[in-house]
Amino acid sequence: MLLSPEEWEVINLSLKIASWCVAVAILPALAMAWVLARCDFFGKSLLNTVVHLPMVIPPVVTGYFLLVLLGRNGVIGKWLYNTFDITLIFTWKGAVIATAVMAFPLMVRSIRAGIEALDPRLEDAAAMLGKDRSTTFLTITLPLIFPALVSAFTLGFARALGEFGATITFVSNIPGETRTLPIAIYSLLQVPGGEDRIFRLVIISLILSFAALAFSEWLVRKSPARQMKAS
Amino acid sequence: MLKVSLKKQLSDFQLEADFETASGVTALFGPSGTGKTQLVRAISGLELPDEGQIALDGDVLFARSPNAAATTNCPAHKRKIGFVFQDHLLFPHMNVRRNLTFGLATNAQLKFDEILKTLDIGHLLDRKPRDLSGGESQRVAIGRTLLSEPRLLIMDEPLSSLDKARKSEILSLIERIRDQFDISLLYITHALDEVMRLADHLILMERGQIRAHGPMTEILSRHDLFPPSGDMDVGSVLTGQVQSRDEKLNLTTITSAAGPLLVTGLENASAGDAVRIRLRAKDIAISLNAHSDISTLNQLNGKVTSIHDHAAGVVLLEINVGVIITAAITVKSLQALNLEVGTPIWALIKSVTVNSVEH
Numbered sequence: 001m002l003l004s005p006e007e008w009e010v011i012n013l014s015l016k017i018a019s020w021c022v023a024v025a026i027l028p029a030l031a032m033a034w035v036l037a038r039c040d041f042f043g044k045s046l047l048n049t050v051v052h053l054p055m056v057i058p059p060v061v062t063g064y065f066l067l068v069l070l071g072r073n074g075v076i077g078k079w080l081y082n083t084f085d086i087t088l089i090f091t092w093k094g095a096v097i098a099t100a101v102m103a104f105p106l107m108v109r110s111i112r113a114g115i116e117a118l119d120p121r122l123e124d125a126a127a128m129l130g131k132d133r134s135t136t137f138l139t140i141t142l143p144l145i146f147p148a149l150v151s152a153f154t155l156g157f158a159r160a161l162g163e164f165g166a167t168i169t170f171v172s173n174i175p176g177e178t179r180t181l182p183i184a185i186y187s188l189l190q191v192p193g194g195e196d197r198i199f200r201l202v203i204i205s206l207i208l209s210f211a212a213l214a215f216s217e218w219l220v221r222k223s224p225a226r227q228m229k230a231s
Numbered sequence: 232m233l234k235v236s237l238k239k240q241l242s243d244f245q246l247e248a249d250f251e252t253a254s255g256v257t258a259l260f261g262p263s264g265t266g267k268t269q270l271v272r273a274i275s276g277l278e279l280p281d282e283g284q285i286a287l288d289g290d291v292l293f294a295r296s297p298n299a300a301a302t303t304n305c306p307a308h309k310r311k312i313g314f315v316f317q318d319h320l321l322f323p324h325m326n327v328r329r330n331l332t333f334g335l336a337t338n339a340q341l342k343f344d345e346i347l348k349t350l351d352i353g354h355l356l357d358r359k360p361r362d363l364s365g366g367e368s369q370r371v372a373i374g375r376t377l378l379s380e381p382r383l384l385i386m387d388e389p390l391s392s393l394d395k396a397r398k399s400e401i402l403s404l405i406e407r408i409r410d411q412f413d414i415s416l417l418y419i420t421h422a423l424d425e426v427m428r429l430a431d432h433l434i435l436m437e438r439g440q441i442r443a444h445g446p447m448t449e450i451l452s453r454h455d456l457f458p459p460s461g462d463m464d465v466g467s468v469l470t471g472q473v474q475s476r477d478e479k480l481n482l483t484t485i486t487s488a489a490g491p492l493l494v495t496g497l498e499n500a501s502a503g504d505a506v507r508i509r510l511r512a513k514d515i516a517i518s519l520n521a522h523s524d525i526s527t528l529n530q531l532n533g534k535v536t537s538i539h540d541h542a543a544g545v546v547l548l549e550i551n552v553g554v555i556i557t558a559a560i561t562v563k564s565l566q567a568l569n570l571e572v573g574t575p576i577w578a579l580i581k582s583v584t585v586n587s588v589e590h
Contacts, residue, residue, distance in 0.1 A: 119320070125320040128379075129308075129334025131334065132308050
């Protein structure tokens with residue numbers, strides 16, 4: 001199946017935005033998951049609720065909030081523009097932010113489950129063998145939560161590939177800049193006679209999702225933590 | 232030497248400990264749920280005490296006044312305390328070799344191969360923890376801790392997840408470690424036979440409090456520490472040596488300060504072995520004469536040195552038979568035999584009732 005330049009553009013853009021999305025979100029998601037899994041403090045359930053909000057409110061509403069906050073005249077958007085000359089609205093960077101906000105709760109949930117499944121006394125054991133916290137984190141914690149990180153990656157990537165509502169609300173539908181796969185399919189649905197092109201994009205969309213899933217399965221199977229759980 | 236004086240509020244009682252340990256094996260002994268693990272976690276630096284001081288070999292590891300921040304709080308990884316956990320906690324994603332070398336001391340003094348040999352784990356190096364049996368995994372956990380060359384080795388009920396055969400295997404291993412490496416050991420347990428076999432010193436704990444500490448034989452012989460309502464019977468600990476063994480009758484003759492004693496058990500002992508014996512007060516009968524027509528094999532001649540009330544209708548006699556042993560008898564017998572301090576008596580001890588362990 002040969003693809004047209006426009007189709008390549010859509011695919012490249014979608015992959016770029018989804019990759020940036022997980023790259024931007026993975027560390028904050030890890031930190032947030034850590035705080036929610038291991039720390040106890042006043043207001044924790046409120047924080048937990050806020051983190052999960054993008055999962056429960058309509059994506060269009062999330063997009064609207066982003067528009068209000070990060071638009072040229074938004075509280076943060078204005079400051080970003082004046083200080084760093086960064087414009088998010090109507091740009092692919094904005095699409096990254098929109099997808100990251102939508103993917104964040106999924107990633108946090110997945111990593112948190114991994115951290116909660118880890119016996120914290122394994123970290124105690126490492127400390128008693130003379131290892132400081134950062135060494136312990138790198139040699140014990142990280143390898144053991146690796147499967148959870150991979151699944152967070154996959155979920156986040158897939159969410160970003162499929163994100164529609166928040167993205168189109170915040171950054172609109174600009175070919176080559178913000179027109180990702182779902183937005184491209186939606187656009188084609190608006191004009192008559194695009195059935196075969198829609199079908200091609202739908203197939204591509206399925207292939208990308210399957211590939212992401214298969215890759216993550218492979219990564220998890222390669223990981224030492226998985227070998228331990230096989231028993 | 233470890234010096235501890237600390238307080239910590241736990242969920243249902245206050246942990247309060249004040250003690251020093253000498254070199255050798257110190258057992259931290261008490262029923263489950265008395266805060267033994269919390270105490271050693273505080274000593275290790277894994278939990279923060281509310282107040283107190285912890286010092287090891289003269290170094291202050293922790294110091295905190297009441298209602299203030301800690302002035303000294305050496306992080307756990309710098310305390311050079313080894314911790315063998317109840318459930319071993321090997322790192323599941325590393326093979327045995329990497330587990331063993333994980334905490335390897337820089338400028339290691341101990342020989343890796345020597346440890347492997349002592350622990351008999353050389354053949355396990357390439358295995359993953361999930362492929363080890365309980366005993367093997369505990370041996371690796373002990374080896375890993377030894378190789379980090381701690382100043383103090385804490386073992387938190389290291390036998391509790393093992394079956395009987397593995398228990399005895401790990402016990403002899405711990406004895407070997409005690410003898411081979413010059414290391415102080417703080418051994419947590421709620422099993423009397425482990426204390427009898429290993430400990431030189433004993434810290435007796437109950438509901439977060441230290442009830443007594445001192446030489447093991449002394450503490451376990453005190454009658455005031457074991458009230459009738461408690462889990463443990465009053466008794467006396469004697470040390471002795473195996474003189475001979477009658478394999479056919481499965482009887483061992485032990486020489487002790489109280490004279491020769493015949494006991495059952497001790498199947499693995501041979502002449503010359505040091506043994507410890509605990510005589511429960513309630514297993515000792517008192518007579519004014521020696522008897523030749525009685526099944527009881529041990530008859531010790533001595534004098535009553537003191538009489539104490541115990542439970543309702545029961546008194547404890549302390550009897551000097553070369554050493555002091557304690558016998559529990561009824562008030563009725565006390566009156567019938569007209570026993571007083573200074574009365575010469577015979578203590579009758581059935582061989583089958585003696586708890587004896589090799590030391």
